[in-house]
Amino acid sequence: xxxxxxxxxxxxxxxxxxxxxxxxxxxxxxxxxxxxxxxxxxxxxxxxxxxxxxxxxxxxxxxxxxxxxxxxxxxxxxxxxxxxxxxxxxxxxxxxxxxxxxxxxxxxxxx
Amino acid sequence: xxxxxxxxxxxxxxxxxxxxxxxxxxxxxxxxxxxxxxxxxxxxxxxxxxxxxxxxxxxxxxxxxxxxxxxxxxxxxxxxxxxxxxxxxxxxxxxxxxxxxxxxxxxxxxxxxxxxxxxxx
Numbered sequence: 554x555x556x557x558x559x560x561x562x563x564x565x566x567x568x569x570x571x572x573x574x575x576x577x578x579x580x581x582x583x584x585x586x587x588x589x590x591x592x593x594x595x596x597x598x599x600x601x602x603x604x605x606x607x608x609x610x611x612x613x614x615x616x617x618x619x620x621x622x623x624x625x626x627x628x629x630x631x632x633x634x635x636x637x638x639x640x641x642x643x644x645x646x647x648x649x650x651x652x653x654x655x656x657x658x659x660x661x662x663x664x
Numbered sequence: 665x666x667x668x669x670x671x672x673x674x675x676x677x678x679x680x681x682x683x684x685x686x687x688x689x690x691x692x693x694x695x696x697x698x699x700x701x702x703x704x705x706x707x708x709x710x711x712x713x714x715x716x717x718x719x720x721x722x723x724x725x726x727x728x729x730x731x732x733x734x735x736x737x738x739x740x741x742x743x744x745x746x747x748x749x750x751x752x753x754x755x756x757x758x759x760x761x762x763x764x765x766x767x768x769x770x771x772x773x774x775x776x777x778x779x780x781x782x783x784x785x
Contacts, residue, residue, distance in 0.1 A: 556708070589771035591709075598759060598775040599709065610773065642709050644771050651711070651725050653699060653769040658708040 557582065557643055557656035564662040565633045573659045575626040575643035581654055583624035587646035590619055590628045592639050599642060603628060630661070638663045666690040666774040668760050673779035680750050680783070686743040686760030686776055694718060694738040697763035699772060700745050702756035702781075710756075713745070717766040728754075750783045757781075 558576040565571040575582065575590075582588055588606045591599035601610050603619035606626060616637075618629045626645070630637055643656035672684040686698070699714040712725040713734040722734050733746040743760050757780050761772035 587768075587770045593709075598777055599772075600775075601771075601773045604764065604771060604773065644709075644711070646769060646771070650723060652723055653711040653714060653771065655701075655709040655711055 559656040559659045562660045564664055566664045567633055569633050570631040573628045573641055575656045577624050581645040581647040582626050585646045588626040589644045591642045594639050635663050668776035670760050670776045670779040673781045675782045676750055677785050681748045684745040688741045693741040698743045699761045701759045701761055704756040714769045752783050755783045
């Protein structure tokens, strides 16, 4: 029941673009388009920012975009802003008795 | 507006039991799967249980299987989590989360504010 793999930290300067990867297997990320991304501030609940690989829910900034290639999904934050400093988690449906799995989480720092 | 409000957390001794509730509003509760996700202090998100919209299907992570039971009362728009044989490593903030699908978890779209469960003597 291993978690999806994300880089522990990613940083960028204001205005830059950064990309966070989320690597799984053909049983989860690679096999289904049920990949979601969440933003979480300290002490707060996660907030959905991308669902089904590349769709943005109402209210999510259009600076967030998602994609997938093989067993790796990616979240790109363009035009980085101070308010983007947070933790980011991916999740995916997994074809097993444990059908939902989260990524290890990535801390984004705005320099 | 979708709202999820957890209750029932607190301090419990190792080996003890606790029951969490999650009151839902703002959507047709029975139309969606619901999950429990937890986050240990300073750690990442851990999914550990999902129940289908009508309650006929449940899934658990190995870490809680046999000790925790997820259930729902669609007449009360409420999700429950019965936790038994609690251990120190169950200490975490517990979130209830609404899924976007009815049966298989496509991924949560709304989360409760979370409630702290501390297992300690």
